[in-house]
Amino acid sequence: MSKHIVITGTSRGIGFELVKLFAKQGHQVLALSRNDIPVKALKLKNVTAFCFDLGDAEAYLKVEEHIKEHWAYVDVLINNAGMVLNKPFAKTTVSDFEEVYRTNVFGVAELTRLLIPYMVKNSHVVTMSSMGGVQGSMKFAGLAAYSSSKAAVITLTELLAEEYKESGISFNVLALGAVQTEMLEEAFPGYKAPITPEEIADYIVDFSLKGQKFFNGKLLQVSNSTP
Template sequence: MNVLITGAGRGIGLALTRAFLNDGHSVLAVSRNIEELNKIGNANLTAYSFDLLNNDFTPLLEKVSKTFIKLDILINNAGMLIVKPLLEFSDADFDKLFNVNVKAAYKMVRGCVPLMNQGSHIVNISSIGGFQGSVKFPGLALYSASKGALAVLTESMAIELADEKISVNALALGAVQTEMLSAAFPEYKAPLQPDEMASFIKYFALSGHKVYNGKILPVSLSTP
């Protein structure tokens, strides 16, 4: 399979890249910092440094079409977290959070769908905080709202791509021990390591679209 993973430079995305490569799949791994990816040394890996806050996605989309004639799996995993009390977010914080967590995922889908055939799968990585009815935590208002937006966008994408037989699902992840989580909550110990979550996401990306489409699935041990 040809797989594109954003946010692949560290955390869950890096573990996911390794997991797909270990199974012999080809991966285009996108992140600003590609140092760890460059250390992997696998002929099936193309690492590409790109800032998803860039307005112009043309260079990234050209890289995608140069790397793959067709794309089977797109995983919008890149994410950004800013923790602040509700009334202290700046306009710039708002824009950054929504641009990385929602707009970039939309632009990836818009740019990649022409390369995707019937049976392809788009997986958007959301958060349990953005899952309707979940317990909400102080400081995470805009992050959770952006992940909620990504989840609803997923439902709409699935409807609009149904004729092309491209499936779109979102995984609303619970806590995983990554740099993002440690930076925000240094005392908290998550019940899952990145490779454990990555192994589930890989399995889901490869086979979940046979039974789900347009679904937002909570994948969480930590909160309901």
């Protein structure tokens, strides 16, 4: 049965692969990214791509209008868009923190808030976090803004699951280990991750369609490395 799927951060990496996989399965996809050209170039009839900036209030209205006019409801929201900053803490300014949090936390909260009224029983909100945001996990110097923002959305997910527990909507968060994306390469040039975007996207698609049957308000650590 075809589902209505909203995905952020779809111009490259994991988000781009998610669009292709969901479309191949016959689902209706709304792909949101600051650069909509890569998804539009795919020319998939069941995919709509918007140029969308999580920091632009007008962009949210466009999303809501599309859902009202064409869908009426949303089955899955995948908060995938993210920004990484690798910078010594001593040089990380308030503006740096604000920029990272605007995408990784505030944007996640606002889009989720906007779409909850259009969600139905068994709808699923899946937010991408990072192992760096998990309490007690290994931490890396230079990622104060990034990892703390990823910790914030873990707690946000737990709170939303509690607040909406009578609605039938599920909220879960995936803390990913290193994935070989362009964003990782930009932050850590030369580092080679053990997982490809295609591999992790395959897992996320399956989890977003079925995970709400088994989890709500849960953090799942999706990493094959230790600790």
